[in-house]
Amino acid sequence: MSRKLFPFLLFILIFTNCKKDKVYAVPKELQPYIDSFIAEAKARGINLVIDDLVIIYEKNLNVNGVDAAGVCTFSKKDPHTIKLDTTSGNWQNSLSSREQLIFHELGHCVLNREHTDIKFASDNYKSIMKPTGEQLYGPVAALYKRSYYLDELFNESIPAPSWSNIESPYTTVYSRMALFTENFDDNSNNWVIGNSTNTIRTIENGIFSFKSLNNGNYIFDRNLEIDQTKDFEIEMGLKFISLGGFAALFYGGSNVSNLFNFYLDKNGNLNLGSLLTGFEYGQTGIAVINGQFNKITYRKIGSNCFFYVNGKYLEKQNFIPFYGNKIGIGIGAGPAEINVDYFKVDYLE
Ligand SMILES: [Zn+2]
Structure with missing residues (x-):
């Protein structure tokens, strides 16, 4: 489901002092991104002329042994050239992630910007x-961050945005009212368990075991009506058993194509989004504790929602009203195996 996200690379070649002629060769379907980049600069008082740029597609892009989604190269002899890998997740996940890839490379090739790995307190x-290569803003729920990232692209010294701070730490104390609590002591809640061609699902000794037998994406779901006018939390305890695959907490859909997904894998790679709205946000390097249960938390508070792993704040998004009442647990990119020791929904006050 989630395609691999590759790093962006800058590769500057400085070979010679020869003068070169300007070359402009951009595939016509990419011209709207160039026009948008120029318009975004202009809206910020910067007049850009882009007349020396070559963009080419390259599959399985690899730069000095590193897989890359894009690379910018230039020298005094060669034109400013961007290579884009259309097989990368950055290209394929959504038009928003594609824009971020192209704008990043234009940052190198047009604005002469270099990399910075500075993070805010929020870890954004x-x-x-x-x-x-992780996705910073999304097409809908995390669209609100786009304007900041474009402001910063054209002016590195702008002030940090409000969401650079953790707005809703996990430790915030709420009084809770349980709506649904599943400890997997038995199957009195009538989940669909058993063996199928693609999955093996068991509930035994306080554990739900979910195995997928191939690389498909599968869900363990139920319908639960949640009053969305209230604040609430969905949380589960998740242990990765297999080396590969990802797990997901999902919610708010009427079917698989509009479920909201909170994906995580054993290596600490996170993706948030849905098939309907597209990918909204990605993060790597999350501290997943292997061999133990990890606390995966989604909270809707007011008009926002917040995501946490083991009590660590990950992300804030705009709350989008649910399309349906399906909630549950997902597995994918297997064969894979996960264990879940609880799954619950509480109203928060
Ligand atoms: Zn780069």
């Missing part, structure tokens, strides 16, 4: 010019 990157 300061700049679209970060060296790694």
